[in-house]
Amino acid sequence: MSNHGGLPVIGPVAGQGAVCCSPMVREPLGEQDAAELSRMFKALSDPVRLRLLSLIASHEGGEACVCDLIGPFEVSQPTISHHLKVLREAGLVGSERRGTWVYYWVLPAALAKLSALLRPPAVPAATEATTEAKAGA
Template sequence: MTSRTDLPLTDVTCCAPLTREPLTAPAAEALSRTLKAIADPTRLRLLSMVAAHEGAEACVCDLTEPLGLTQPTVSHHLKVLVDAGLLTRDKRGVWAYFALVPGALASLAAVLSSQQPLAFATV
C-alpha cells in the first residue's frame, strides 16, 4: 500500500491564468450604465435610426413619427443615450440634433466580444 506522501508531486494549476485585466469597479459601473441605457427596445431603435441617417446624425423631429411616440418621450430616451455617452446633442434653433459619439459603439462591441482589454471607463 502506498501512502499519500509516496505519490509523486505535480504542479497542477486548478485555474487558467488571466490573459488580460478584468474590469475594475469603476469600469464595471460605467459599463453597467451603458448597458442599462441600451437595454430598452426604443433606445436600441433610436441608436439604429441615428446611425442610419446621413452623417449618423438626426434631428429629434425625424425620430418621433417612425417610433410613434411623442416628442417629450423621444427626448427622454435620447437624453438617457446622451448621458450614457453614446450620443451627442447639438441644439440648432428650436431643434436638437443627435449624433453617434465616434467610437462609442465600437468600444462597447470590443468589450462585449472580449477582443480587446477591458478598459471601458469612459463610454
C-alpha cells in the first residue's frame, strides 16, 4: 500500500525562508538550488508533462494509475511512460507498482519549492493597484 497520503506540505519556518530557497526577488539562488529547480522546470517545460502533472494532481484521491493517463493524449503508451519517468526523476511525482499497473502522485514538497521560488514579495495594496494599472496600460 502507498504511504504518500500522509506527506505534509512543508512551509516556511518562522523567521526562515521557504523549503529550499527564498523567492528570487529577495536573494539570488545558490548553485545547488538552481540545479535542482532547473531540473523541475525543465521537466515541466513540455506540454505533455505539464498536462500529465495536472491530471495526476487533479485525479480523484490525488493519485492516478498509468492506465488513466493514456487516454487524454494522442501519443503512445511508451511515450507517456517516458514522460512520467522524466517527472519522477525531476522529483515532481512519486510512483508505486501495484500488480500490473503503476500509480503516480504529485509530491507536495516539490510544488512547495517551485511555489516558494516564484512567490512575489508582499506589496502594500496601494503599490499593487499601481502595478496592476501599469500592466493593463
